[in-house]
């Protein structure tokens with residue numbers, strides 16, 4: 001009942017409980033054994049099913065649970081995770097509980113959330129691929145655009161409002177769902193058309209209407225408060241809801257954790273496929289393409305959570321490489337470090353994983369030095385992070401450990417604390433240690449009122465949160481070390497910083513690029529659980545990348561049909 005809300009015990013008994021390998025997985029096997037579309041088993045070694053125990057395990061785990069065709073759920077084929085709609089019901093219940101305790105709440109209060117709308121591509125009749133607005137997704141899990149959701153704080157009942165579509169819709173987009181079908185599909189108490197919102201709320205004697213307005217501390221943009229015809233007939237409050245719903249989103253429920261675990265696992269496996277296939281001569285975007293193919297074909301992730309960053313060589317020092325002006329289009333060379341930051345998105349929930357590795361699959365001594373400096377920072381944080389610990393302290397810990405390793409490697413000299421005091425940590429890691437992760441890749445709740453404010457101090461001003469960790473938070477841990485000419489030049493021209501830099505040694509690393517190691521972790525009662533499962537030590541990476549190095553063709557050669 002906890003897992004599949006909406007399904008009663010009796011209904012469970014008819015359900016199939018023993019799944020071996022589903023038809024969808026078998027189909028992929030067939031594709032991989034023939035050379036129809038392209039030879040998956042040769043082009044993507046992880047598709048060799050005999051060796052791919054990790055994916056089979058994921059698959060078995062999902063299907064060892066009973067499944068019932070009558071339950072409401074989100075799924076993308078039998079081989080992907082089934083997300084019960086009770087996840088969203090539970091989120092709504094958590095919100096109702098929190099709001100009932102919030103000062104300022106009046107009698108007969110209703111929450112009204114407005115879902116996302118289609119966004120047209122300029123003046124054309126084509127839309128950007130739709131992704132649901134995150135607060136609405138969190139509360140209702142609705143896939144369609146143009147909807148509203150309401151929540152009766154007194155009774156806890158939920159209502160969805162769908163746009164009334166013209167009959168012609170069926171010709172272009174398929175059968176229209178009835179309100180009753182929507183109601184069951186999304187497991188809500190009532191469903192109506194959008195034009196009826198004010199009327200329905202009035203009938204229910206709604207007095208106070210809570211809408212969502214608040215500043216996103218990462219983007220500087222505001223959440224869009226719901227607007228509908230007749231809203232002015234109610235007492236509208238657009239301030240009370242935002243901090244409460246954000247705090248609910250910060251702490252992940254057991255069901256949300258399972259979705260995050262799934263999308264992190266699928267994204268980890270996709271990174272592993274990419275690592276095995278990367279070699280000099282390949283173009284960066286081919287890694288992006290491979291990643292997206294894997295997370296979609298195997299994981300059912302139609303979207304990635306952010307633009308894929310596949311920097312090689314010096315591009316690996318560009319923090320948000322991969323944007324329109326630099327679209328992962330460099331040919332990877334021998335001796336390059338690769339820094340690939342990519343994460344799938346499933347049922348709205350995000351992964352955000354970075355792997356750094358040498359293009360040849362073998363680290364040079366310089367690459368090992370920088371990589372191990374970052375790895376030691378990451379390991380220190382994984383050891384130390386737990387409830388009650390300040391995220392700012394974790395950031396500074398990572399910086400200290402990394403600067404010490406760079407000093408031991410001969411790039412810096414002097415006392416680490418002195419380097420920290422003059423802000424040299426920001427020269428090598430110009431970003432924060434990590435961020436909250438959930439439906440949004442930079443998830444909400446980093447700087448809510450009542451939490452520590454953003455610092456203006458060099459070294460910690462880039463942090464996306466300064467909060468004290470709580471059990472149930474989900475964050476990235478992503479220390480990095482980069483050789484950015486403009487930052488090195490600035491440090492070298494500042495005598496306070498220059499005194500700790502070994503100029504000759506550092507100049508050899510210009511053009512090296514950077515290293516980042518990014519994991520997605522859950523804060524547990526006594527530490528962290530790392531959901532990212534990729535090779536991390538130098539030895540693990542070299543062992544993982546070694547098989548088939550010499551015989552593998554480049555993807556664009558492999559895929560040309562006969």
Ligand SMILES: [Mn+2]
Pocket residue numbers: 352435476478518
């Ligand atoms: Mn990140």
